Amino acid sequence: MDIPYTVEARPDTGLTNGKIGIWLFLASEVMLFGALFASYILIRTGAQTWPRGDTILNVPLATFNTIVLITSSVTMVMAWASLMRNRFGTFRIYMGATVLLGGVFLVVKYFEYSHKFETGLFPSKNNFLAIYFTLTGLHMLHVIGGMAVNAYFLFPGSKLWKTNPQWFTNRVENSGLFWHFVDLVWIFLFPTLYLL
Amino acid sequence: MSQAGAVAPGKAHGAHEAHHELGFWRSYVFSTDHKVIGIQYAVTGLLFLLFGFSLMMLMRWNLAYPGAALPMLGRILGDSRMPGGTMLPEFYNELGAMHGTIMVFLGVVPLAVGGFGNFVLPLQIGAPDMAFPKLNMLSYWSFFLGGVTMLLSFLVPGGGAQSGWTSYTPLSDIAGMGQTVWLFGMVFLITSSLLGAVNFITTTIQIRAKGLTFMRFPFFVWAQFVTAFLLLLAFPPLEAAAFMQLMDRLAGTSFFLPSGLVVSGQALTNAGGGNPLLWQHLFWFLAHPEVYVLILPAMGIVAEIIANNTRKPLFGYRSMVGSLVFLGFMSFIVWAHHMFMTGMGTAMATFFQTTTMIISIPSVVILTSLIISLWGGSIRYNTPMLFAVAFLPMFGIGGLTGLPLGLNAADIPLHDTYYVIAHFHYVVAPGTIFALFAGVYYWFPKATGRKMSEKLGVIHFIGSFICMNVVFMPMFLIGLAGVSRRLFDGGQGYAFAQPVLHLNVISSWGAWIMALFQIPFIFNFFWSIRHGEKVGDNPWEATTLEWAAPSPPPHGNFVVVPEAHRGPYEYSVPGAAKDFVPQYEV
Numbered sequence: 012m013d014i015p016y017t018v019e020a021r022p023d024t025g026l027t028n029g030k031i032g033i034w035l036f037l038a039s040e041v042m043l044f045g046a047l048f049a050s051y052i053l054i055r056t057g058a059q060t061w062p063r064g065d066t067i068l069n070v071p072l073a074t075f076n077t078i079v080l081i082t083s084s085v086t087m088v089m090a091w092a093s094l095m096r097n098r099f100g101t102f103r104i105y106m107g108a109t110v111l112l113g114g115v116f117l118v119v120k121y122f123e124y125s126h127k128f129e130t131g132l133f134p135s136k137n138n139f140l141a142i143y144f145t146l147t148g149l150h151m152l153h154v155i156g157g158m159a160v161n162a163y164f165l166f167p168g169s170k171l172w173k174t175n176p177q178w179f180t181n182r183v184e185n186s187g188l189f190w191h192f193v194d195l196v197w198i199f200l201f202p203t204l205y206l207l
Numbered sequence: 208m209s210q211a212g213a214v215a216p217g218k219a220h221g222a223h224e225a226h227h228e229l230g231f232w233r234s235y236v237f238s239t240d241h242k243v244i245g246i247q248y249a250v251t252g253l254l255f256l257l258f259g260f261s262l263m264m265l266m267r268w269n270l271a272y273p274g275a276a277l278p279m280l281g282r283i284l285g286d287s288r289m290p291g292g293t294m295l296p297e298f299y300n301e302l303g304a305m306h307g308t309i310m311v312f313l314g315v316v317p318l319a320v321g322g323f324g325n326f327v328l329p330l331q332i333g334a335p336d337m338a339f340p341k342l343n344m345l346s347y348w349s350f351f352l353g354g355v356t357m358l359l360s361f362l363v364p365g366g367g368a369q370s371g372w373t374s375y376t377p378l379s380d381i382a383g384m385g386q387t388v389w390l391f392g393m394v395f396l397i398t399s400s401l402l403g404a405v406n407f408i409t410t411t412i413q414i415r416a417k418g419l420t421f422m423r424f425p426f427f428v429w430a431q432f433v434t435a436f437l438l439l440l441a442f443p444p445l446e447a448a449a450f451m452q453l454m455d456r457l458a459g460t461s462f463f464l465p466s467g468l469v470v471s472g473q474a475l476t477n478a479g480g481g482n483p484l485l486w487q488h489l490f491w492f493l494a495h496p497e498v499y500v501l502i503l504p505a506m507g508i509v510a511e512i513i514a515n516n517t518r519k520p521l522f523g524y525r526s527m528v529g530s531l532v533f534l535g536f537m538s539f540i541v542w543a544h545h546m547f548m549t550g551m552g553t554a555m556a557t558f559f560q561t562t563t564m565i566i567s568i569p570s571v572v573i574l575t576s577l578i579i580s581l582w583g584g585s586i587r588y589n590t591p592m593l594f595a596v597a598f599l600p601m602f603g604i605g606g607l608t609g610l611p612l613g614l615n616a617a618d619i620p621l622h623d624t625y626y627v628i629a630h631f632h633y634v635v636a637p638g639t640i641f642a643l644f645a646g647v648y649y650w651f652p653k654a655t656g657r658k659m660s661e662k663l664g665v666i667h668f669i670g671s672f673i674c675m676n677v678v679f680m681p682m683f684l685i686g687l688a689g690v691s692r693r694l695f696d697g698g699q700g701y702a703f704a705q706p707v708l709h710l711n712v713i714s715s716w717g718a719w720i721m722a723l724f725q726i727p728f729i730f731n732f733f734w735s736i737r738h739g740e741k742v743g744d745n746p747w748e749a750t751t752l753e754w755a756a757p758s759p760p761p762h763g764n765f766v767v768v769p770e771a772h773r774g775p776y777e778y779s780v781p782g783a784a785k786d787f788v789p790q791y792e793v
Contacts, residue, residue: 012335012336012762014335014338014339024412031413036401038440039440045444046444050447050448050462053488133458134460136478137480138462
């Protein structure tokens with residue numbers, strides 16, 4: 012038994028199941044991060060003192076990381092576009108770059124975190140650090156999740172390309188939507204935590 | 208059950224072949240078939256309902272006879288909980304918190320959404336399965352893991368969570384280890400709900416049969432559709448809150464801990480600067496929509512059964528659907544009516560009491576439409592219909608007694624009294640749970656090919672109906688006398704509580720006798736699987752698409768791909784050959 016509209020779009024909605032599914036999932040993710048941002052606002056407005064982000068956090072490193080993530084979003088689109096143009100070899104290169112850039116982001120974040128811990132800046136120290144570690148930690152879990160899915164499509168999952176290229180392209184597109192969302196969350200996180 | 212041999216493909220028996228190919232584990236345990244998953248959800252949910260009910264029966268002992276030793280059972284529970292058979296206050300708190308958590312998150316929602324939603328919704332929209340069958344399986348097992356985690360929390364040092372199902376901070380921040388386990392359990396349950404919600408919405412939009420436009424959906428499908436949106440968008444903020452409380456408890460942060468907090472004469476050493484009310488906002492942002500998650504599927508079930516047994520179209524189907532959607536939207540902006548006592552200011556309170564009064568309008572529209580649907584019908588009083596009809600006044604009592612709680616001024620004397628308990632239990636217990644019983648009796652023939660016994664069903668209904676009212680009606684009086692809901696001895700120490708204390712005994716006996724009346728149901732349920740009266744594919748002579756499938760439906764559901772040719776409730780159409788015209792008939 013086959014589930015209809017996994018590969019082809021349903022004519023009257025113009026969408027595949029996966030496309031609707033991923034957008035609904037992203038809607039719930041917006042609510043998750045939205046609640047954390049709202050909590051940030053509530054706690055900050057109620058605080059007697061609140062440090063400026065750049066006095067505690069490393070702005071140049073985070074700027075570098077922002078560029079890394081934006082670049083990875085570009086390579087993600089290129090990977091999908093390569094599949095649309097039927098060029099599987101270029102897809103591999105771009106998808107590999109996307110995963111690799113995610114890795115670079117994590118390495119930079121590792122150095123940022125360990126520097127904080129070495130200088131005694133733990134989440135328990137104050138609520139600024141608490142929300143910083145919670146938000147960036149949760150975001151980092153999303154980066155790892157996105158990388159895992161992309162790595163799956165790079166290696167074992169790419170077998171689907173040979174049997175059902177349309178389905179594989181759809182899946183890469185949906186994984187790309189998630190990756191862009193993760194990028195977008197960082198673009199909100201960066202000014203909120205580091206610059207304001 | 209017939210052994211599947213060489214049967215022509217396309218026949219109902221073809222499914223058994225597929226089952227045999229998959230083997231026992233893949234077809235009954237790790238199945239991706241929506242019907243198996245629905246039944247797994249339903250049975251697990253029913254077991255948790257029974258377990259949550261047992262916790263409450265223990266609590267009722269100490270409320271009826273405070274300080275008295277519980278014979279036999281008391282000794283089994285051990286010295287750390289009931290030394291000499293007498294209940295410790297900490298144990299009472301543990302029972303209270305876990306009763307709420309289990310009933311809401313592990314009992315009613317899994318049965319209403321996971322069970323009926325999974326089993327009935329794809330059939331009613333003429334789908335072969337859910338849009339994402341593997342995700343569906345993952346959703347059930349995530350729920351199962353959440354349930355196991357919650358059960359294991361009873362075993363950790365200090366016992367399970369004791370801070371109420373609402374887990375208000377800062378109390379829950381400084382509570383024992385059980386609270387941490389509770390939070391991990393909630394993360395599993397939230398994940399399960401999110402996966403389920405994505406699946407339900409996608410399935411409804413994409414996999415519906417040809418000709419089944421949105422305004423031809425049975426009301427049950429609409430109810431599940433709106434419910435899925437509530438789960439999708441309301442649960443993530445609680446997940447965020449659960450993460451923050453975990454950070455507070457495990458990493459020593461102070462999201463919910465204010466500065467200068469003193470506990471048992473000791474100043475806490477945390478950094479402070481947090482906001483305890485933040486938890487309440489995030490919690491109720493989920494938990495008010497959650498109330499509608501509890502009630503909307505119930506309304507859906509009742510609507511199906513009433514239309515079927517009055518042999519009439521539903522009165523005002525379009526306005527019911529409109530009300531349902533409006534109710535879904537409004538449920539996101541009423542949450543702070545749970546927080547009138549927090550001193551949030553009259554401007555905010557006025558806003559939330561206004562939205563609360565507005566949201567009562569669509570609820571009344573739906574309930575009124577259901578009542579008017581009875582008008583002039585030649586009603587068949589079978590067991591599902593008895594429960595469905597009883598739902599109407601019970602939910603009505605629950606809903607109307609909620610209005611004073613939604614008004615800021617009236618809420619002040621009533622807040623946190625037994626009146627609140629009576630109010631929301633009338634909505635959820637004789638309300639939702641009656642609807643769920645109705646659904647079990649109604650769709651049992653679809654799942655098994657056999658009917659449950661009517662005689663046992665009527666005994667179950669009458670006993671439960673009387674006992675429910677004996678349990679909850681006295682609580683209105685106890686609450687109006689001003690007795691707090693959180694006292695482990697039922698308010699024995701307060702002079703003003705003395706005139707109503709005897710009502711606790713009546714209420715407790717009501718609960719214990721009600722437990723006895725569940726025995727016919729449990730027996731009936733298991734006995735009828737093999738020995739119930741055999742029935743055809745459409746025993747209730749109903750119109751919606753699920754009755755086009757064989758009973759029980761095979762893998763892939765339908766023998767002939769169904770199409771919808773008309774609206775869902777074409778009963779007693781003038782000039783028609785019989786008193787129902789199914790959606791699937793040309």
